[in-house]
Structure formats: C-alpha cells, structure tokens
Amino acid sequence: MIELLKQFFILGCMSFGGPAAHIGYFERIFVKEKQWLSAETFASGLAISQFLPGPGSSQLGMYIGYQRAGYWGALGAFIAFTLPSFALLTAAAMFSSNDTAGWISTLISAAKLLAVVVVIDATISMGRKFIHSFTTAVIAIVTTVWLLVSPSGVVYQVLPILLAGMIGAIGFKQTSIQAASISMAHAQRRSGIILSLFGFLLTVPWLFNNVLPVQVFNLFYQAGSFVFGGGHVVLPLLEPIVADVVTDSALIEGYAAAQLVPGPMFTMASYLGATVEGLSPIWGSIIATVAIFLPGALLMFGVLPVWEAVKSQPRLAGAIIMINASVVGLLAAALYQPVWVSAYSQWTDLIPIAVGLVALIKWRLSVFWVLLMMIGYQWFF
Known part of the structure; x- marks a missing residue:
C-alpha cells in the first residue's frame, strides 16, 4: 500500500499533459515497470473509463489501485494522485497572483514534450499487445481516423468502441477465456448498492440546498455526474452548473491555473471551491473536490462488477479483443490531439522527442530522468 501511495503521488507531481498523457504514464509505470496488472486488465479499465462521465484518467487510476489493493487501494490512488x-x-x-515565473513555463513545456514520448511509447506497447491480425489493425486505424475527423463529444468517442465490441461479439467468438471470478447475481447486487448511492447523492441534497456547504456539494456533484470527456471539456460544461456559487472571473482563473499544475484537470474544482463566498477556502476546496470526483468513482465501481462478470463470458471474448484494438486507436488519436498539437512548436522539438524515445525504450531509463532531459533542453535551447 505504501508503494502504491508513493507511485501515485510521484505521478501526481509530474503528470502534466492531460488525460491522454496520464494514460501513457500509467501504462508505463504500472504495466511495464511495476507489472501490477496485465495489459489486458489495463485496457479493460481504460475502456470502462471512456464510457462513463467524470475524470477518465482519475477513474483509470482508481481502477489500477483497486486491482492492486481493493477499494482501499482505489481510495489511496485517488488521494495520492490528486x-x-x-x-x-x-x-x-x-x-x-498574476506572476508566472519563467521556470514554470519551462517546466510545462518540458512536461508536454515528455507527454509526447510517453504516449508514443504506450501506443506502441499496446499496439504490439493487441494488434495481431488484419482485422484488429483495421479496427485501430478506423478508430484513430474517426476520432481525428469527427466532432468532439462523448457520443463520437464511445461510438467506435461500441461498434468494435459488436463486431467482435458477432464474428470473433472464442472459448479459451478465463472463467468468471464473480457470479452475475453477486455482480448485480454489488452494482445495485453502489449505483443506488450514486443516485441518492444526486437527488437527496436538493432537500437541503439552502445550506451553503450542501449547495456547493450538490452543484459540483452534478458537474461530476454529467461532464463527459474530462480535460478541456470541463470548462464549457462546468460553467452553467456552478454559476450560482462561482463567478465567471474565478472560473476562468481556475481553468488557467489548472493548466499550470500536474494531475487531473478536474482539480480546477479545488480552486473554484476555495473562492466560494461564505465558506473557508480550505473547506470549500475540499467539498468541491470530493463532490466532483465522487460520482465518477461511484459509477466506475458500480459498473465494474457487472463488467467483470460479463467480460468473462466466452461468447464475448471476441468483443473484448476488438474493444482492446479500438482502445489502441483511441490512444493513437489522443497522441496527435491534444498531446502532439499542444507540445510541438518547432522542428527542433523532434530531437528531444527522438532522444527521449530511445532513452525510454532502448536504454530503459525511468520517466523521471527523461523529464530532466526535457527540462534541460527547454532551459538551454
């Protein structure tokens, strides 16, 4: 458990680049280096996080913590990463303060280049694992192209994964799959309890909405329940929900501040909660942060028991294969937009990216040393 907290805290301190970069960091550390979970299990958690509202990378982090140490591991992963x-x-x-030191800009630029390297590495690694036939290659390529040319929105993001699963279920049935470790009846019971709590917290606080802390919790809980996509999608979807307790100025300032720190973009709620008049900054921040992350966690662990039971059905083995291939395409699309687009500014950036890939893949240096390399490049060049 201590090691889990340590690893997620380190990632929380250096994971610039948004959800796509976080996925790359998680895959590198927990699948490749620590081998805490298999690539298949990782892809399964990644697929679930794409279907649900809330902060996808944080949900994936909680999923990894759960696989390692149960619900306490999920809680520890969330706290340490956030x-x-x-x-x-x-x-x-x-x-x-409006003072943004030059070294902060240097650090962010270096972290963005590191994100390119890490996501390229993750895409290659997952591609080698899950792209093993012409059909899986086509699924991955079509997913990538679709996500790059389609409008933004959760429907467009989820659609290729759903279609890939349907294709796999119909045409690629397998029987050699591990037996279910959890019965459907037990899975439904666990899911029912957790999802009932999700619904309870979504509706009951309205009865006490005249109490400011409850109102703040209620508004940010709504935001966490209905905001899909995470990352930069948070701002336009969050604004109308929290307008009653947060000023437009604070919203823009919080969004800008969130660009300058590592970790999940949803922690802009920490900034916004601290600006609510009538609450102490610390309590406002805690309430808003817990409220915006809680629904995503409840949905993840409400869906997970049924997912684990269903995916172990032999007739759905083909669906899992195709979903995994589609997830590779999703990661490849994220590599270009937003990771590459936000990081690449001039042709000389190709040099540290290439050196970073060699250092990470061939020399097997840790992400930390590659980050120092990127900082040195940004500082001197």
Missing part, C-alpha cells in the same frame, strides 16, 4: 494539484490550486486561490 493531492499535489489539489494543494497547489487551493493555495493559488488563496494567494492568487
């Missing part, structure tokens, strides 16, 4: 950005954004709201 704590750095929570603390930084809460402090930023309390002691806001």
Whole structure:
C-alpha cells in the first residue's frame, strides 16, 4: 500500500499533459515497470473509463489501485494522485497572483514534450499487445481516423468502441477465456448498492440546498455526474452548473491555473471551491473536490462488477479483443490531439522527442530522468 501511495503521488507531481498523457504514464509505470496488472486488465479499465462521465484518467487510476489493493487501494490512488494539484490550486486561490515565473513555463513545456514520448511509447506497447491480425489493425486505424475527423463529444468517442465490441461479439467468438471470478447475481447486487448511492447523492441534497456547504456539494456533484470527456471539456460544461456559487472571473482563473499544475484537470474544482463566498477556502476546496470526483468513482465501481462478470463470458471474448484494438486507436488519436498539437512548436522539438524515445525504450531509463532531459533542453535551447 505504501508503494502504491508513493507511485501515485510521484505521478501526481509530474503528470502534466492531460488525460491522454496520464494514460501513457500509467501504462508505463504500472504495466511495464511495476507489472501490477496485465495489459489486458489495463485496457479493460481504460475502456470502462471512456464510457462513463467524470475524470477518465482519475477513474483509470482508481481502477489500477483497486486491482492492486481493493477499494482501499482505489481510495489511496485517488488521494495520492490528486493531492499535489489539489494543494497547489487551493493555495493559488488563496494567494492568487498574476506572476508566472519563467521556470514554470519551462517546466510545462518540458512536461508536454515528455507527454509526447510517453504516449508514443504506450501506443506502441499496446499496439504490439493487441494488434495481431488484419482485422484488429483495421479496427485501430478506423478508430484513430474517426476520432481525428469527427466532432468532439462523448457520443463520437464511445461510438467506435461500441461498434468494435459488436463486431467482435458477432464474428470473433472464442472459448479459451478465463472463467468468471464473480457470479452475475453477486455482480448485480454489488452494482445495485453502489449505483443506488450514486443516485441518492444526486437527488437527496436538493432537500437541503439552502445550506451553503450542501449547495456547493450538490452543484459540483452534478458537474461530476454529467461532464463527459474530462480535460478541456470541463470548462464549457462546468460553467452553467456552478454559476450560482462561482463567478465567471474565478472560473476562468481556475481553468488557467489548472493548466499550470500536474494531475487531473478536474482539480480546477479545488480552486473554484476555495473562492466560494461564505465558506473557508480550505473547506470549500475540499467539498468541491470530493463532490466532483465522487460520482465518477461511484459509477466506475458500480459498473465494474457487472463488467467483470460479463467480460468473462466466452461468447464475448471476441468483443473484448476488438474493444482492446479500438482502445489502441483511441490512444493513437489522443497522441496527435491534444498531446502532439499542444507540445510541438518547432522542428527542433523532434530531437528531444527522438532522444527521449530511445532513452525510454532502448536504454530503459525511468520517466523521471527523461523529464530532466526535457527540462534541460527547454532551459538551454
């Protein structure tokens, strides 16, 4: 458990680049280096996180923590990964300043280049694992192209994964799959309890909405329940929901501040909660942060028991194969937009990216040393 907290805290301190980069970091550390879970299990968690509202990378982190140490592991992973950005954004709201030091800009630029390297590595690694036939290659390519040319939105993101699963279920049935470790009846019972709690928290707080802390919890819980996509999608979808307790100025400032810190973009709620008038900054930040992340966690662990039971059905083995291939395409699309688009500015950036890939893949250096390399490049060039 201590090692789990340590690894997620380190990632929380250095995971710039948004959800796509976080996926790459998770795959590198927990699948390749630590081998805490298989590539198949990782892809399964990634697929679930794409279907649900909430912060996808944080949901994936909680899923990894759960696979490692149960529900306490999920909670520990969430706290450790979120704590750095929570603390930084809460402090930023309390002691806001327009001063952005040059070294901060250097660090962010270096972290963006590192994100390119890490996501390329993750895409190659998952591609080698899951692209093993002409059909899986086509599924991955079509998913990538679709996500790059289609409008943004959760429907367009989920559609290729759903279609891939349908194709796999119909045409690629297998029988050699591990037996279900959880019965459907037991899975439905666990899911029912967790999803009932999700619904309870979505409706009951309205009865006490005249109490400011409850109102803040209610508004941010709604935001976490209905915001799909995470990352930069948060701002336009969050604005109408929290307008009653957060000013437009604070919303823009919180969004800008969230660009400057590592970790999940959803922690902009930490900044916004700290600006609510009538609450102490610390309590406002805690309430808003817990409220916006909680529904995504409940949905993840409400769906997970049934998913684990269903995916172990032999007739759905083909669906899992095709979903995994589609997930590779999803990661490849994310590599270009937003990771590459936000990081690449001039042709000389190709040099540290190429060296970083060699260092990570061939020399097997840790992500930390590659980050130092990127910082050196940005600082001197």
